[in-house]
Amino acid sequence: MQIACKIRRQAIGADQTTVAPSFRHLLGIESLTTGQISFLLEQSKIFQAIQRNPLKKLATLRGKTVALAFFEPSTRTRISFATACARLGADTMLLQADASSLKKGESLLDTVLTLEAMKPDAIIMRHASSGAADFAAARLDVPVINAGDGTHEHPTQALLDALTILDRKGAIENLNVTIVGDIAHSRVARSNIHLLSRFGCRITLCGPGMWVPRELESLAPGIRRVARIEDALQDADVVMALRVQQERMNEPALAAEEYILLYQLTPERLRMARPDAIVLHPGPMNRGLEIDDAVADGPQSCILEQVTNGLAVRMALLFHLVGGPNATQSGAPQTGEGPNAAD
Amino acid sequence: MLLIKNGRVVDPASGTDSILDVLIDGDRIVSTGAKLEASKKQTSPVEVIDATGWTVAPGFIDLHCHLREPGQEISETIETGTRAAARGGFTAVCAMPNTQPVNDNAAVTRSIVDRAARSASVRVWPVGAASLGSRGESLAEIGAMRDAGIVAVSDDGKPIANARLLRQIMEYCAGLNLPVMEHCEDASLFAGGVMREGPRSVRLGLRGIPAESESICAGRDVEMAGLTGARLHVCHLSAGRTLDHVRAAKKSGLPVTCEVTPHHFTLTDEDVSYNTRFKMNPPLGSRDDREALLAGLADGAVDAIATDHAPHHPASKEVEFDRAPFGVTGFETALALAIDELFHTGRLSLPRLVELFTTGPGRVLGVEDNRRLVEGGLADLTLFSLDSPWTFRAAESASRSRNSPFDGRQFRGAPMATIVAGRIAWRRS
Numbered sequence: 042m043q044i045a046c047k048i049r050r051q052a053i054g055a056d057q058t059t060v061a062p063s064f065r066h067l068l069g070i071e072s073l074t075t076g077q078i079s080f081l082l083e084q085s086k087i088f089q090a091i092q093r094n095p096l097k098k099l100a101t102l103r104g105k106t107v108a109l110a111f112f113e114p115s116t117r118t119r120i121s122f123a124t125a126c127a128r129l130g131a132d133t134m135l136l137q138a139d140a141s142s143l144k145k146g147e148s149l150l151d152t153v154l155t156l157e158a159m160k161p162d163a164i165i166m167r168h169a170s171s172g173a174a175d176f177a178a179a180r181l182d183v184p185v186i187n188a189g190d191g192t193h194e195h196p197t198q199a200l201l202d203a204l205t206i207l208d209r210k211g212a213i214e215n216l217n218v219t220i221v222g223d224i225a226h227s228r229v230a231r232s233n234i235h236l237l238s239r240f241g242c243r244i245t246l247c248g249p250g251m252w253v254p255r256e257l258e259s260l261a262p263g264i265r266r267v268a269r270i271e272d273a274l275q276d277a278d279v280v281m282a283l284r285v286q287q288e289r290m291n292e293p294a295l296a297a298e299e300y301i302l303l304y305q306l307t308p309e310r311l312r313m314a315r316p317d318a319i320v321l322h323p324g325p326m327n328r329g330l331e332i333d334d335a336v337a338d339g340p341q342s343c344i345l346e347q348v349t350n351g352l353a354v355r356m357a358l359l360f361h362l363v364g365g366p367n368a369t370q371s372g373a374p375q376t377g378e379g380p381n382a383a384d
Numbered sequence: 385m386l387l388i389k390n391g392r393v394v395d396p397a398s399g400t401d402s403i404l405d406v407l408i409d410g411d412r413i414v415s416t417g418a419k420l421e422a423s424k425k426q427t428s429p430v431e432v433i434d435a436t437g438w439t440v441a442p443g444f445i446d447l448h449c450h451l452r453e454p455g456q457e458i459s460e461t462i463e464t465g466t467r468a469a470a471r472g473g474f475t476a477v478c479a480m481p482n483t484q485p486v487n488d489n490a491a492v493t494r495s496i497v498d499r500a501a502r503s504a505s506v507r508v509w510p511v512g513a514a515s516l517g518s519r520g521e522s523l524a525e526i527g528a529m530r531d532a533g534i535v536a537v538s539d540d541g542k543p544i545a546n547a548r549l550l551r552q553i554m555e556y557c558a559g560l561n562l563p564v565m566e567h568c569e570d571a572s573l574f575a576g577g578v579m580r581e582g583p584r585s586v587r588l589g590l591r592g593i594p595a596e597s598e599s600i601c602a603g604r605d606v607e608m609a610g611l612t613g614a615r616l617h618v619c620h621l622s623a624g625r626t627l628d629h630v631r632a633a634k635k636s637g638l639p640v641t642c643e644v645t646p647h648h649f650t651l652t653d654e655d656v657s658y659n660t661r662f663k664m665n666p667p668l669g670s671r672d673d674r675e676a677l678l679a680g681l682a683d684g685a686v687d688a689i690a691t692d693h694a695p696h697h698p699a700s701k702e703v704e705f706d707r708a709p710f711g712v713t714g715f716e717t718a719l720a721l722a723i724d725e726l727f728h729t730g731r732l733s734l735p736r737l738v739e740l741f742t743t744g745p746g747r748v749l750g751v752e753d754n755r756r757l758v759e760g761g762l763a764d765l766t767l768f769s770l771d772s773p774w775t776f777r778a779a780e781s782a783s784r785s786r787n788s789p790f791d792g793r794q795f796r797g798a799p800m801a802t803i804v805a806g807r808i809a810w811r812r813s
């Protein structure tokens with residue numbers, strides 16, 4: 042009860058130092074201001090505390106409904122969002138690629154219009170096409186949260202990564218961040234590049250040449266490409282290993298042995314980084330491919346913290362978009378109003 | 385009879401550029417000159433168009449469009465497409481063969497010609513498929529289609545990928561004196577791309593198509609033109625590197641020509657977001673590519689402006705960017721874009737602009753001599769204004785489709801009237 046009260050106060054009152062952001066949708070990090078990112082991270086800290094409580098469920102969003110529209114299979118992100126909704130007291134409705142009418146040839150537009158007609162308070166969307174969340178947001182009144190669109194953005198992943206870095210490093214400003222893997226096809230990498238470069242991080246991209254095209258340098262200031270992983274890890278504060286997609290359409294394959302030989306994150310290679318460097322991975326991991334067991338399970342690994350922080354970030358975001366002051370614009374009754382305790 | 389008074393007559397073929405009246409009887413121009421009057425003995429009524437302040441040009445030719453009939457009438461028909469063409473100032477349009485069925489035999493060609501005779505507002509010149517079904521495996525019935533009325537061959541929508549088949553088609557067409565219109569693209573480099581590869585595609589996470597997909601194919605095609613002696617026409621050229629190949633070919637005396645679309649000389653890949661009205665193939669190029677195209681339009685390396693009018697019914701474009709079909713409509717905005725982007729910017733003279741719509745495409749097809757604006761000439765005329773502000777609204781288009789990237793754009797230049805065979809096919813109201 043007390044925790045819930047505190048959350049209400051802090052969240053609504055907001056941190057005086059951050060600008061209260063106003064955005065209806067979360068489509069990507071690129072379209073957020075630095076103030077909005079800082080605000081979401083500050084808010085996430087409040088919800089981090091709840092993950093440590095024996096009773097984790099609030100009723101802040103009781104009476105609200107959140108649609109989970111997963112047009113592309115996903116386990117981790119879907120469960121994380123569903124759990125975040127549950128812990129805020131919101132009901133969820135789930136659309137999954139296999140079970141939906143997608144296979145019957147219904148268009149994306151018709152599907153999201155149908156979802157909207159069921160009057161959810163937000164739609165969380167995962168889709169294999171870049172720009173799919175933008176497409177939906179442009180045509181719907183309900184807030185849209187991008188849970189990953191093609192090879193474009195995965196904003197909540199970047200926020201949870203930033204929260205993890207913030208925890209371990211105390212700040213996200215001016216760090217050396219090295220991202221290793223298939224950057225070209227990674228929405229995680231794009232969102233992280235947009236976010237971390239905003240805070241002055243120097244970002245080093247490393248991977249096989251065809252996965253690290255030179256155009257990536259134009260995404261933000263302070264980006265460089267380094268071919269050898271040993272060079273790329275030099276002085277790194279944060280090391281991010283990306284999942285290697287074993288099968289990629291229209292793309293000639295690279296033998297796994299080649300990748301392991303040249304780019305696997307091993308304890309020996311990690312020694313090139315700063316001694317206090319942390320290791321992140323968006324999951325799910327291919328152990329023994331992009332990351333060695335000893336690194337994945339080692340003291341520098343924050344991989345499980347990332348998962349926990351994902352809940353905090355998503356709760357903060359839902360609180361803001363569905364239960365926060367922004368949500369009142371729609372005129373929806375504030376059934377979640379008041380300091381409601383967990384049940 | 386039709387008397388067009390007081391317009392600025394610009395005909396690059398005859399070197400005309402002066403204020404003249406044009407008198408038309410039947411489908412022919414009977415005289416041009418200052419202060420013409422219809423003959424006193426004339427008994428039939430004379431319709432007069434006051435063209436004061438306007439330009440009067442030979443009838444515009446569009447080398448490249450998709451009328452979707454037969455088979456895809458939900459997107460366009462010969463009737464609606466040519467009505468849109470007339471509103472854009474075009475008097476003749478080349479209809480690409482990727483209909484359903486593909487125009488790869490004389491029966492389909494004749495059916496298009498017959499349908500056009502019944503319902504078209506402007507001349508429809510069919511382009512025949514180069515290979516059967518445009519599948520790139522064996523020659524289409526090119527000779528029979530020529531007798532039925534095709535003006536060129538093309539497998540547009542895709543290239544003739546097999547070099548040996550391309551050689552055979554070119555050698556055959558050299559003998560028939562038909563141009564081969566190539567959609568230059570390397571399929572393996574294209575690789576499922578949806579926009580031009582570059583900083584913008586990487587930012588949007590959209591699969592990129594490198595400019596070299598076009599230029600590498602164009603380089604091969606130019607080599608093949610040298611080997612076979614065929615007339616090669618490079619369709620919808622979008623990359624500066626492709627234009628380099630065309631320039632080199634022209635310099636060495638090969639019969640190689642090319643066209644550029646209004647969207648490629650107006651927009652760049654930086655204009656692409658996730659709006660499918662900006663998705664076409666070839667995709668919008670870089671800023672440098674656009675500059676190269678503008679230079680080529682000015683200095684003569686580019687022969688024609690062609691629309692690549694590619695209508696798609698609205699529902700098919702109202703989808704995820706990577707799932708949308710390629711193509712934009714273009715008839716009604718082509719001339720206005722040329723006036724605003726090429727003439728008013730000072731890049732092109734008025735005669736050069738007119739050439740790109742008339743004698744330029746006429747030479748590609750070998751019909752330029754029949755289309756001069758002279759006494760006894762064919763009365764196909766395009767009347768336009770350099771300064772009549774208007775706004776294009778896709779919803780009000782004559783086309784059945786709405787997929788224009790220029791919806792809502794304000795223009796200074798405007799088509800004013802289109803005259804086909806002495807008849808007013810369209811007039812701005």
